[in-house]
Amino acid sequence: MPAAQDDAQGAMDAPPAETEDVLVFPASFTQSRLWFMDRLAPGGAVYNVPLVIGLSGPLDAALLADCLTALARRHEVLRTTFAEGEDGPLQIVRPAPAVRLEVRDVTADEAERAAADEAARPFDLTTGPLLRALLLRTGPAEHLLVVTFHHTVCDGWSLGVFCRELGTLYQAHVLGLASPLPDLAIQYADYAVWQRERLESASLDGHLAHWRERLADAPALLTLPTDRPRPAVATHRGAEVPLTVSETAASKLRDLARAGRCTPFMLLLAAWQVTLARWSGQSDVCVGSPVAGRDRPELEPLIGYFANTVVLRARPAADMTFRGLLDRTRRTVLADLAHQDVPFERLVEELRPDRDLGHHPLFQAAFVLQNAEPARLHLPGLRCTVGEPAARTAKFDLTLALEDTGDGGFTGVLEYATDLFDAGTAASLAESFLLLLEHAVTEPDTALSDLRLVAEDHRADPVAPHPRARTGAPAGPAGPATLTGLFERQAARTPDATAVVAGTDRLSYAELDRRANRLARRLLRSGAGPDRLVALALPRSTELIVAILGVLKAGAAYLPVDPTAPAERVRHIMTDAAPSCVLTTAETAARLFPDGTTTVLLTDPAAPAPGDHTVTDRAAPATTTGAPPPGDHALTDAERGAAQHPDHLAYVIYTSGSTGRPKGVAVAHRQVVRLLTAAAEDFGFGADDTWSLFHSCAFDFSVWEIWGPLAHGGTLAVVPARVTRSPREL
Template identity: 40%
Template sequence: MIDQTRRGELEARLLARRNGKARADVLPHQPPHLPVPLSFSQERMWLYDRLEPNSSVSNLAFSFHLAGPLDTAALAEAVAEVQRRHAVLRTVHRVSTVDGVEGVAVQEPLPEPLPAPPVHDLSAAGDPLAAGRAWAREAAELPFALDTAPPFRWHLARLGADEHLLLLCAHHIAADGWSESVLNRELGALYDAFAAGRPSPLAPLPVQYRDYAAWQRARSTGPAFQSAVDEVAERLAGVPDTLALPFDRKPRADSGFGGGTLAHRLPADLVAAVAAFAKARSASPFMVLLAAFGTLLSRHSGQSDMVIGAPTAGRARTELEGLVGFFVNTLPLRVDLTGDPAFGELVARVRDGALDSYSREDVPFEQVVERLAPQRDPGRQRLVQVMFQLHNTPACPLALSGLTVTPEQVFTNSSALDLTLSLIDRGDELEGLWEYRGALFDVATVRRLQHCYEVLLRAAVTDPDSPVSRLPLLPADERHALLHTRNASEFPREAACVHELFAAQAAATPDAVAVSGDDAELSYRDLDLHANRIAHLLRRHGVGPDVPVGVLLDRSVQLLPALMGILKAGGAYLPIGTEAPAPRVRQLLDSARPPVCLVRPDLADTVRELGSEPIVLTPDLAAAAGEPDTPPDTGVTPEHLVAVFYTSGSTGAPKGVMCRHAGWANRMQWMQRAHGLRPGEAVLLKTPLTFGDSAVELLWPLLAGGRVALLEPGRHRDPRAIIEATLRHGAVHVQFVPGMLGLVLDTMTDDECAQISARVRTLLSSGEAISAELVRRFRDRFGDTVALDNTWGMTEASIDSSLHVCDGTDTAEGVPVPIGFPVDNCQTYVLDEHLEPVPVNVLGDIHVGGAGLARGYLRDPRRTADAFRPNPHRPGERLYATGDRGYVRADGQVVHVGRVDGQVKIRGARIEIGEVEAALHTHPDVDDGAVGVWEPSPGDRRLVAYAVPVAGAVLTPASVLDHLKRQLPSYSVPSTALLLEEFPRNPNGKLDRKQLPLPDESSARRAAYVAPRTPVEELVAGVWCQVLGVERVGAHDDFFALGGHSLLAIRAVVQIGSRVGTELAPNLMFDRTVLAQVADHVEAAVLADVSAMTDDDALAELASQPLLG
């Protein structure tokens, strides 16, 4: 299985361990009256209990249906004798002082078991067995009070004359899976003896669990032990601290451990195939199943390196085999999928890594975690968040003489880990139990994981030479739903050019107003006639199908005939900003090579000098006077170009998007079907012509019989001007980028809000992600009276490709607003690198297909080929790779997360900038937020949070970072926060990231030491120094950044509470990690205690508390 050198090393270790297991000496006995510190694994369970004192997350439950005459007295005495034999079952766990150290958890056995509980009579229930099972579930979830009561209890329910239900419950601090067999074996032997009047047949136990705990603690100080811990830690060096999973809800510090369990079966043929494959690869079925599980998690997380926990019995000595107790250890197994190995190669990697790990299975997991010191992630366990186990040795069954005993499965609705997969041998099949945290996962998500695991496992053992990234993952029905069902957007559309649809509308409503400004307007008839004349003029200058015509005109009544004239000439309009600097104009003209440009008078010389022929358009359109009034015959078709829009390129060179008539006609017809603009209703044209959204504001109303209402040139970034123009022109539809929408909401008066509510039907947000906070502010102002549309798209796909109509569900904190479903005759996909759909909730690359796609990039076949590819899911059609990242929600809507180039790697962790920004937007005092990357020195990449405060709010960089610490994994929290009065924006109002300021280099260094400033801060600092073993602690220092961990945090809380005489919440320093925050809470807690006292007692307490002086 492995090379000879490593084989020899492993054999030597295993022989040494076997010899140790067989040796005759016993563990040293501990005096029964002395408290003993907990074992390392017990300490972890105690920590869970302190943080979640009313949780059943660590409860174990074993239930049995008993049929036949039961001797209840014999059963009670048998259970009591088991408790007498195993002191761990009658032990309380308290905080004490050990060797002068306060806050240490210890175990102290009670002299005798608690009395037997009364029998619960359910015989009168309509269905006693069903009632008994419900009763057992409730009883199994009752929390244990570890500091005052034993961690074991039992219950008996009478279902009938000769029918009972027995429930044994233990806290994990006192028992593990192996203990079930010990309990069953001893309970059966004792019951049989006592029922027959015989004494106990069991030999005395050689040791107690507390002896083992003390031995383990003493052993941990030796050099050999520390060397073994170092070896395991080195094996895990560089692995990400946490595993990104397809959560339905993000982990939070207060997520809790409530959960559930889903069961499914792996069929016999698949189990046989796994066994055969494992044998052929000199591996065990466990290794093959783990490799497949790691592949499943990698495909759902995007991580190629991870740690998955696997339990091991932890009973390396013979005298421990017959004990009840928590011996099980967690092995952190590294699953490395870097380089996209074939599945067979991955199995070999997993095999070698597992053998290494099992040779060090006696190294306590808790010590490995402490050595690695992974960063804390709010609401998640450190290092291992996912567990995998294969049970192929059944527990010893409970057998009671004269009774038929049937095990009953009891699931507690809790889970300490995010996800655990337990595979249990059921003969030819494997039963899979998927235990999950309900705060993070929906049942449907876990069920999808089950199905994906089976599909992937079958494919892996069938085609082990396939790279793991190419293994099929989705069941056929789910794949079809993601590719086709959610993309069922086909809708009849008229195959025509944009100007043809306009001409038809002009013929239908010739006298209606087509465009209006503050001082002029044009009817449909006049606009059509002017456009025809301009078209003939352009034809004489060589304009025809696919020929671009530059446009350097202001937003005015004359702009619309100019644009429509270009289309009627067969050409494509090329918008060039009138305020664009000469180098930008030259760049576009050199790239597009338009033979002619329609220009403002003062720009004619500039255009001529740059090599294009200018045609000056004055307000009276005199340049086209005398041209024919009828449209020219051009032969243009819907596949010809309607416009060429230049967008920024990653290389710095702009890309000319060749937009087709067919795509834009489909886009405008969908817009009309979705929003139903009525004849004469106005749409505000406010977006600069160089941005794609302007085409919707221009063309949609002209094709639907509506009116284009013009915002005064240069006022598109003035929220006051936009509000006034909307009301003055009676616009019923206005579109914004989210940043401008926020400014408009802040600027409008209550009276203006009421007027807009009465007149405007739809406000549309596009161009950037809209936050839940902005949706909430919108709904606070407008309620349901005005619709808020969130659209997403790009120029390459006719501007917008999907729509989500926002509602009250989009205001939930921490939940991103989706971009919805595709528009008519378009498709949106979230795909992997092989253009296969990714599962629900899994990040992938967003692609667009369908009628809206542009032809490509002008004179740039390489970039066209890179971005526009054949659509493997709709033969004969194309896909556009948007460069955006996102995922599909369970309801089929897409959520946009950010850009592919917005994905950064910092300290080995892959981070989506968009996710960090979404968390930033949930801060109640942040009006707008952004996140950037800063590299103060080569290789030292850091995140920077930028925030604009809500008007009147008191926002500090510290509060921003503190908020993000509670929302995000530690590796995703920016190192610095900067507050800005406003964000730099481009002419369209979008955030200009290149203009965001960088922090001063001094802020890269640790903040200057600030000495404790109050008596309480001094007290807390003193405790921290003692617990952490450091010389000094400042008011702004973070406990965990100084090297603290969970157990030390609880120990510090105990010591602080002892010094101030107030009981503090154990999780105090998990919610507040900075010294000043902790001190503020301690002072508040003391004052709260004082306020609850009588006046005399309160005065006495204040007098004795110099801290509060």
């Protein structure tokens, strides 16, 4: 422990002052920053820390609630709120109330959306509580526990502490034992007092001098090419795209890191900084990265916000090799981490960068490598799976968050601000990072100017702007880089194999291909085409899969609309997306879609000749197509009016709208193909696999369920809606 910390040992161990029923302490530096940001823009969810835990087996909900209350009693920070004091925000620690565990019955289809909505619900820092718990019951022995903290009282490390202690308390209660958890030596508020006293002394002068020199004349803004101008005030709305470092690249990465006496973190950081430099056209890039901030043993068992952020600067030179950059990165990261005790908030005060509500100070892109053991929960008699909902917010313009999987690989997400970037742009950036990383670890003596950034063998100066032009399909075992191309290749290989099953209805790859071709030609006559939207409002059946494939074969993108959704949501989606037509049934058309909507009606899936369709215009219902039946042979580019391209839209799926109006998220073929290609290497997908279509096609997880089998020759089993609500039938 540094001497500066030894000097403050007594302050951390001092007992807190008590005032009647509440304890009052100064907020820590990190809490103060979040308090200020909340006062500036109240009602946001960007600093929510959600945990979603699947629980299968007999659960005692009352006992679970008691254990949550015991944790709040044990950790004062979980019963803390905030108030403005004369010298800044204060922590108000109140007596331990019972933690309210709301129990709600939902269907399996509703559970994931309900969990995401709960995770995105804002907190009031002045009234609290800053810990919420919701138990979603999807069956007699199936639950989803959603625990949401505000970041002022929790960080990533804390989630592991929370899960371990919750499991320990639950098991002790089941066995009729007292809590085996040892008493905590200190509480988070003691740390906050110690931190304030230490940082008000002269002990930080040397650390601050390092950062003044290190960040002198650093660029104020990372000027990446964006899809929209930066707003005056950031909304922090966000989304994420998944990415996986291949096993081959990960193995080479570790070998190169060992040879260079550096860590995987340093190597991945260097690759990320070069990627950002190439995209932005800047030769000077600053990236933020979190550190745990728990360098004393008595801090390790605490729940609270201890994490700090350090600013890591890189200046990739045009003639530098990646090995040379890696050596420089190792030296600068070691030097910077030696001065990590300066709170980021204190650093901003010292450096006084120009403040702008449209972007984060000092850096706008972040890098996270989670190499600590992930949060795990063990409850007796239950199978527990711990995860997080997909991001709806973004703290920064971009955050590359990777996790060491423990078996040699790395997987993660690229979180991006939707104020600035479309999904396709974010996916292209993630792809650039993976390509550059793979080239760098394979040929580390390559100049940065020669590292591959795009799928084609494009050469660009390391400080030149990234070419945003389309660059063709990614090379590799996936072959065609469109979903229709992947499917048609499988249909040609195994035409008689079963592609889709729904009850007694069964389609081979050849039958599915022919019916989708017929439908595609009908849709083209109704105005469908490349990058145009076709709405789908269909029940679960083989016809739904025919429809999705037919839309894509026409070059269009599908817009799934849940036929059971409220009419107001359907109206908003149809008005906002303005699809060229809607593919539905007669009953749904009459119930949901207004006059003026061009409607392609599917015949009853049980009818003898499925795949035939009638096109009507609701404004003139007597008008029907008199064209001859369309052919079922493969479509040509001439029919579509353009060649199919990986960057053409594949689908648009609307969010739940829990934080406002539902918004459409557009995804191109390239992104889905990239996901399938990356995952296939790890999972070994093949023709013997059977996948279930469990989720609604209006939920994005269905994309994985549908194309996992159809891209690899497997069988897709469509699960009836009623079965998804019955674990026994499923």
